[in-house]
Amino acid sequence: MGILQEEITRRSVIASAGGLVVGFSLGRAFAQELPPATPPAPPVSLPGSLDDERFLDSWIRIDPDSSVTVFTGKAELGQGIRTALLQVAAEELEVDPAEIRLITADTGRTPNEGFTAGSQSMQNSGAAIRNAAAQVRALLLAEAARRFGLAATELRAENKAVLAKDGRRATYGELVSGRMLHVEAQPQSALKPPGTFRVIGKTLPRVDIPGKVTGQPAYVHDLRLEAMLHARVVRPPSPAARLTEVDASAAEALPGVASVVRDGNFLAVVASKEFQAVNAMRALAAAARWQESETLPDQTDLPAELQRLESEAGTVAETGMLSSDGKIFEATFSRPYQIHGSIGPSCAVAQMKADGTLDVWSHTQGVFPDRAAIAEMLAMPEDKVHVIHMEGSGCYGHNGADDAAADAALIASKLPGKPIRVQWMREQEHSWEPYGPAMLMKISAALDDQGRIASWAYDLWSNTHSTRPGGAGALLAARHKAEAIQPKPAKLNISPSGNGDRNADPLYVIPNKRVLWHFLADMPLRVSALRALGAYANVFAIESTIDELALMADADPVEFRLRHMEDPRARAVIELAAQRFGWDKAQMPRNRGRGFGFARYKNLAAYLAVAMEVDVEPETGSVHVIRAVSAIDSGEIVNPDGIRNQTEGGILQSISWTLYEAVAFDRTRITSTDWSSYPILRFASVPESVEIHIVERPGEPFLGTGEAAQGPAAAAVANAIRDATGKRLYDLPFTRDRIRSAVGRA
Template sequence: MNVPILSHSDSPVSPGRRRFLIAGSLTVSFALFPAAKALAQSASPDAAKGLPGDLNGTPSLDAWIRIDEHGITVYTGKVELGTGVSTGFIQIAAEQLQVRPEDIHLITADTELTPDEGNTTGSRSIRDSGTAIMHAAAQVRVLLLESAADKLGTSAEILKIRNGMIAAPDNHTLTFGEAVSGLNLHRNAEPQSQLIAPDRQRVIGQSVPRVDIPGKVTGGESYVQDLRLPGMLHARVVRPPSYGARLISIDSAVENMAGVAKVVRDGSYLAVVAEDEWQAIQAMRALERTARWETFVKLPTPATIHATLLRLPRREIIVDDRHGPARPAAQTLHRRFTKPYLAHGSIGPSCAVAHLDKGKMTVWTHSQGVFPLRSGLAEMLGMKPDDVRCIHAQGAGCYGHNPADDVAADAALIARAVPGRPIRVQLMREQEQTWDLFGPAMVTDVSASLDATGHIIDWQYEIWSNSHNLRIANAGRLLAAQYLAQPFTPAPPEPTRMPEGDGDRNGIPLYNFPNSNVQYHFLSDMPLRVSAQRGLGAFQNVFTIESFMDELATAAHVDPVEFRLRHLDNVRGRKVIEMAASRFGWNPKRLRRPSHGVGFSFAQYKNMMAYLALAVELRVVPETGAVCIERVVAAVDCGQIVNPDSVRNQIEGGILQSASWTLYEQVDYDSERIRSFDWSTYPIMRFSEVPLKVEVHLINQPGAPFLGTGEASQGPTSAAVANAIADATGKRLHDLPLATGGRLCNFAT
């Protein structure tokens, strides 16, 4: 079965399919690809040990790089979420193969074509998949040169790759397709690769225009929401009015409405299928008006949710326990911080398309994990995993676990009920918002002691949080599967151990404290439906740690930047702090202005990814309490930089999103249901509230490992904003969101 997938290319059998239009309009099309099975792992576990990046999981070279007479195709199991990783993968492969980026065709996250790299999460795409592609491409380049040497009767060492051709000194040349003839790339990668030296790199480190942007800004077919297939029907789901509600009855007359093809009911699961989208919406609204439900679940009181979290049963996890020399304490400070539930707030509601054809289910989805999703769907449908294919297509977006997987399950269930025709399911705005998997509410508690010299000698830290990772581990984690006549039970939540962590991510400060204890109170009971949101617990933990570092600096009578540096030995961390302070013009002796403040913050994401420091200048409007961010200056070290513009984009976007969370966002609910169903009931940062100026300064480390940047700015932004508010007002705020009063910013005053 040939099936369309979202691609930035033409057909794989067309020589023109690899056009990479770096200066103009990138063609995004629904191209036809052969449904070849993804390569199985061809190595034993022992054979794969010690391989770089995700080659450990999929060691065969041709799982990543394939070359034929039509050109070069690169495969990755990671997905494009709007961070530019697709362009980065192309640059990495092009560099190591010594070809132009436009010569590379990239296929992402397809359960029949690409390596299984699990979920695209944790800022690990370039670090894990990019590293695998880099080494696979380098090893394929060496094999191509050796094969070409045999064919040309010369030595591989004297061959050069120029303009996509392998050339000998006597000007005899071979194309890659000719060189690969007779060469078996279905072999395991080696632990070591002959990488192109950093000083010879011409593609990595350049701001190559992103391949995913042109179609998005010109209205091209870029998203799964744009997918239209021959004979496609439109469906809408009817969600229960509240958690756990049971469907009693529906009005069967809805099936007689114009255009309605089928009403799908299975237990308390309800959906409608129609010939066009508006007919589906009208039928859905009719079902909503007439359906009768029995409700059971009561939600906790929002005003006391953090007290509720403190009382829930918990599993105790010691995250850090260090005991060094004991010194007398001159003073001890203690604070408690809180975070509300946060929505993903995807601008475009989630969407999926599914097609059951001849016993095979194909699902086009913007899931961040097509392989885990395939397993969950197969279990829910009672099908073999090999009979379910999940193809990633970009969605209108989120970072984290929004309803993308849930709507894929909707599409698959409805497609099973209407076999032979593609089914498109689009969630409504209120469904996207109220049935989101929210970022968990959290409580953090910290106390620290200073000695007479103003150094921290003891650090005690506690975290109360649900799991931040309820991604698809079984069918029961899919919303629809929980409401079937034969429902599936969700897999129980489990903590993710450090250094990745979930609620405890970034719970260990990078600073040098001789005595430290960090305790994670892992809460299995979930008052609201929660899962992964950008940064996981790092957002709250860095907010707490870096806000408290400012309070300790004040107590020690030390400038906040100097206070951080005196507690930090990490050379790369010190460098980003110094650069951010310098580029910002940080001045401990600055003249203060009424209602104006500056704040600083620093963290290394997960203590293993990108280092980031930033400073914020803002103004608080005394009459309204509105917070107006005037400028943000950040410095980042993410190892070797593949695409500088992409790094800046990710940091800038993270700063804006984190500022929105910090100042404005929280989920509203009552004892019956979620009430944040639209943009008036779930406010996000408006254009008028975007910082006037954001600068991102990069520290490149050629030849160093790639470090993820996508979530690096989430935590530091929150604390820098809080510290600047405290500087402007003299009042320290510990409970998010911070700007609960007025919101009008007039930057002209």
């Protein structure tokens, strides 16, 4: 049958005939006699991102000198992912981590893993690399067994070589030949069991830290290319502003200025040196004339604005039937627009080369989506655009990185051959990065006679929480061009991972509940992904309500949570956090309180519980978090210190959001354009201690960690303030004025 198939292929017929070939089909003639065609079976699912990039050599390369290179489509954002990925690869390949070269997100070299977001790097890329490494090890052992004439079980891999008991040895480089690793991965891998680990589960110093603390080039901001020029963009003064005229002569006459670039509302200056570009930017800004209009909502009544802008509603979860019987608690909570607050403003470098290709270095969290958006903006084929990730100032979400990349790319397209470096200014980062969306949450919950939650109605109002490229319309430069590209319309999308509705469905056992997302398609302010998306505000509102219901039930808040929790892993972190905190019913000193918060991130990633102790000064409205004690279950532990880093950082960032942060604006402009008008947590206000206790789960799948702390930490602060003052605060952030007003000291 195989020979017959070869004889009648189109290629073989043309090759053998050497002349005119007439083709026809007898399919219809025999239609009644042939059995119906069997549809091809769908491909077998593979672990993590292997399911999308299925060949082993997409992830691992071994060269003749036995050097090992591992590829990941994920980006290092300061979360320590490079270290953890090296650990899983080293473990399964039986190689020292220092012997592995790791290539991170690069459209010309690495797998396409979309965005580095949602705390999914270990779940997706970590699982892919670990399984690929285990399968590569198996292939190496099998090849050595063939050469040695032994069973693979008689061999072991060690230090980039396969060893036999009789002393024979073959290096990885000697064993790998041709396209040996260009094979599709299998659904099952012979992973090393936890008891044999040498590297996984151990604290390995982060490989990205030395360069950062010793002043070596570590960030895209540090990149310097030969003959590189420096650019600054003159941003419009407000979101709806239109450039009516500009006299560029004064800026062009300044020392070092190479060019002024204008394309519609996009205005930039290019100079030989960075400070020359800054001076020219200021001169150009002074010469620009803009037409502005009032398009922003009324910040003094933002909750009403959110409800007014609702376009449709979607059901996130629904079980049983709602009831108004029993004791009822009703409340409305709100969250303002908030920024990423990257300490280092966004930066990018781009160069249009002589062959018509464009190289872009960016701290984007998605090199492949950013490539597509830039290519669309410049009307270039995607394969002519090469985006290389370099680290930037960490932000956890969609800040100005993609926009800076687009700025650099657009300017570079006007000045081919010259590397162009674009650095944003502080006021530009504050004013123009995509914000974390404002949210409104309304809850109505009922207790039955046994003190259990009988009914739960939860309604939230919010925009989409991700407009990442997203197409060219997600980029400021593309929007501001004369031939402007508009953003794609936002759509309601309810998924297991969630968006604005992330963690809106409580993990607690509640027999009757309904959760609705009232979706806002129109976005008064530009918004996108900010760490944890909707989970931060949803968990804050849910866990604040849980505490109020516990009070109504005359129950301890921790006991009340356990009363409604069946998931054993959730119970374990709740109990561990309470135990290590020393949670009890003892009376706290005056103006001091304790609070608790819990969530499983996205209801499918890491479990986290945190208890906090706070001190409140009624006269000033000042809140100081004295200590925080957290327990986290992230599944299999790769790098314990990495998990602690992420959790500590998440707790501190959440405290900052909860006590200080809110974007300010009038009807025309953003007014919180610096650290004075947009305050953040300072060192003096950091808790005296932050403890992180990790639950060991050997052999369990990796669970996303980086964003697990945001919601529970906000709730713990809110509940501790309630405990200290007897007053519940509903509107984030809990500023000094709001504290003073709540306790009657305004």
